[in-house]
Amino acid sequence: MSLPVSTPLPPRRTGAASVADPPRTRAGRPPRSRAAGAAAGVLLWGYAAVALTPLLVMVSSSLRTEADLADRPLGLPLHPVFENYARAWSDGNFSTYFTNSVLVTCGSVLLGTGVSVLAAYALARYRFFGHGVMSAYFLAGLMLPIRLGIVPVFYLLNSLGLIDSRIGLICVYAASGVPFSVFVLTAFFRQLPAELEEAARMDGAGELRIFAQIMVPLVRPALMTVALFQFIPLWNDFFFPLVLIGNSDKYTLPVGLTHFVAEFETAHAQLNAGLVITTIPLVVLFLLATKQIVAGLTAGMSR
Amino acid sequence: MVQARQRRLTAGSRGAFVGRPGKPGRSRRPGHPARPGRLGTPRRRLLLALLLPGLTLYTLFIVYPLVSALQYSLFRWSGTRQSGFAGLANFGDLFTRYPLSEQVWRALEHNVLFFVGTMLVQNTAGLTFAVLLHRSRRGKRFLQTVFTLPHMVSPIVVGYLWSAMLNPQFGVVNATFRAVGLDALAQPWRGDPNLALPVAICVNAWQWIGFPMLLFGAALAGIPEEYHEAARCDGASAWHTFRRVTLPLLTPAIGIVSVLTFVGNFNVLDLIYSLEGSQGNPAGATDVLGLLFYRTAYQNPDANAIGQSSALAVCMFVLIFGTALAASRVFRRMEDRLK
Known part of the structure; x- marks a missing residue:
């Protein structure tokens, strides 16, 4: 697993798991087990169907x-039509929502990860002086219900001229990812x-150079995890x-969806196209980076 | 065991590293003990440059608004302007002024039911799947991926997807029941006030089940097989081994999952919004604190909307943060007793 410190457990596949399944469980098992x-197989594969069907x-x-x-209602797309996608994309404004989602999410992840790397390094x-307090201050953010500050956030952004922007x-999104990162x-x-670090310093590298050229590249896997975990x-x-x-x-995609539903109440097929458009990027991301995402999910173990 | 080792490792490398004299401040004499540098020394400036961006962002957009909400709640508001100190009057409004006084308790009750239901349905099933997957080898990776896939989907998408599937006339769920002759099971799932909340709990569980499953899976992988071996040698049945050996050792994981479920459930809003609308239909049967807070702030005809919603936010903050903190402490103590 790529999170050795924050996951205080041995890798699932190599360590205990392989010890847990010696051949004994195969051949010499009593009929009852x-x-x-x-039964376990039926349960697991049955639920897999429940998870996938929707x-x-x-x-x-x-x-x-x-x-x-x-x-x-139970029909299958024997003659698939792609018209729903075309119409949702243009008439339903999903092109706009998609672009906004990409801009906002990527911007937030870059900004949030950027400032977090610096602070974490320090x-x-x-x-x-104040090291302990500072760590605790950042750590406290892991459990803050940040949505409850929405009214002041609104007025804060309003006074900065950043409403509707x-x-x-x-800014809000990037900040919300800082504690975990x-x-x-x-x-x-x-x-x-x-x-x-000592060796680099002997060779005359400055603090910034040590940080940027030696330390940051070494934590690249963690950077990936952290970025993914803000992205989702x-x-x-x-x-x-x-x-x-x-x-x-x-609007970003989720708000765009509610807007779409309010406007085109009966366009079910188009709505489904919109749902797919919203979901596809994350599913692809998940399938590409299952390992990092699973590692990130289980990183909560050490909290 | 592993935990302790890693803690020692990190502590060791840190100790060997940080206290070393004459490290970052180049102006410092070698051998001089580490001490806070004066403002303007290169070390101080470097530290500021590293810490300040993150600190500013986090303080300005997360901490400051939450602190401001407390201040907002102590003032009476007319529209968007504060019109005088109100003391605890806004908090009084929450519990005495109709319809808020009724909605607050109803929403709280629904949140509690939502939490209890999720613990029973989602986390129990998650634990079961984790145990079964831990033993099985074939398709483990695949099953884990499939179970976790709905976790990636936006709660808004999940809500709309399931409201289409649960549609009484055109929905796939009722159509399936009718097709196999179970017409009696074809219910108005989202429209029946008695069914709506349990349905929301199940839909939520469908989305999140991968999370407890993965956490419990990681925890199970950390339990040395010798413990089970020993129990089996002593003649314990599989259920006994699980009940007396595995389950107690899972206490830390159960604690984490419970706390995170609690925090998540008391913040729930998106799913109910897309499944049942901003009013928590039918007839408020799925109204929860998150939705009520949103409506009190943004769909409230009262001129004192900001005062009232901020008071509600403060109450929710105390409830969520306080309970999460207290629960973590209790679980940590149980964990310590385990060692």
């Missing part, structure tokens, strides 16, 4: 016509051996743009 094994229904509905959907590699949203990155920076909830977030963005040209 073989039946139990079969997503397949979503894709299938997006490829059928409105009339077909109303006539045969917290991990230097000791200074993607920049304003990016600082937490994970600090753990990683702490792990790096001191000798590296921010891409999916609905509450902040609902309140902070009033202009539909600047």
Whole structure:
């Protein structure tokens, strides 16, 4: 697993797991436990169907016509039509929402990760007055219900002229990712051996150079995890743009969806196309980076 | 065991590193003990440059608004302007002024039910799947991925997707029941006040089940197999081994999952919004604190909307943060007793 410090557990696949399944469990098992094994299989694969079916229904509905959907709820897209996507993309404004989501999410992740790397480096590699307080201050953010500050956030952005603005949203989003990122990155920076830094200093490298050219490249896997972990909830977030963005040209996908539903109440097939458009990027991301995402999810173990 | 080792490792590398004299401040004499540098020394400037961006962003957009909410709650508001100190009057409004006084308790009740239901349905199933997957080898990776896939989907998408599937006439769920002759099971899932909340709990569980499953899976992988071996040698049944050996050792993981479920459930809003609308239909049967807070702030005809919603925010903050903190402490103590 790529999170050795913040996941205080051995890698699942190599360590205990392989010890746990010696051949003994295969051949010499009594009939009762073989039946139990079969029942477990049925349960697991049965639930896999439950987990997948709704997503397949979503894709299938997006490829059928409105009339077909109303006539045969259980029908399949035997003659798939892509018209729903075309219309949702242009008439339904999903092109705008998609662009906004990409801009806002990527901007937030870059800004949030950027400032977190700097702060985490300071917290991990230097000791200074107020170090403990500062660490605790960042750490406290892990459990703060930040949505409850929405009214003051609104007035704060208003006074900065950032209401109805993607920049304003990016600032709030980037800030919301700071506690988790600082937490994970600090753990990683702490792990790096001191000798590296000493050697670099002997060779005459300055503090900034050590940071940028030696330390940061070494925590690249952690950076990936942290970035992914900001990306997912921010891409999916609905509450902040609902309140902070009033202009539909600047809606992100989740708010755009509610807007679409309110406007085209009966366009079920198109709505499904919109749902797929919203979901696809994260599903692709998840399938590409399953390992990092799983590692990040289980990083909560050490909190 | 592993935990202790890693803690020692990190502590060791840190100790060997940080206290070393004459490190970052080049102006400092070698051998001089580490001390806070004066303002303007290169070390101080470097530290400021590193810490300040993150600190500013986090303080300005997260901490300051939460502190301001407390201040807002102590003032009476007319529209967007403060019109005098109100003391605790806004808090009084929450519990005495109709309809808020009724809605607050109803929403709180729904949140509690939502939490209890999620613990029973989602986390129990998550633990079961984790245990079964821990033993099985074939398809483990694949199953984990599939179970976790809905976790990636936005709660808004999940809400709209399921409201289409649960549609009484055209929905896939009822159509399936009718197709197999179980017409009695074809219910108005989202429209029946008695069914709406349990349905919302199940939909939420469908989305989040991968999370407890992965956490419990990681925790199970950390339990040495010898413990189970020993129990089996002593003649303990599989259930006994699980109940007396595995479950107690999972206490830390159960604690984390419970706290995170609590925080998540008391913040729930998106899913209910897309499944049942901003009013928590039908007839408020799925109204929760998150939705009520949103409506009190942004759909409230009262001129004192900001005062009232801020008071509600403060109450929710105390409830969520306080409970999470207290629960973490209790679980930590249970964990210590384990060692």
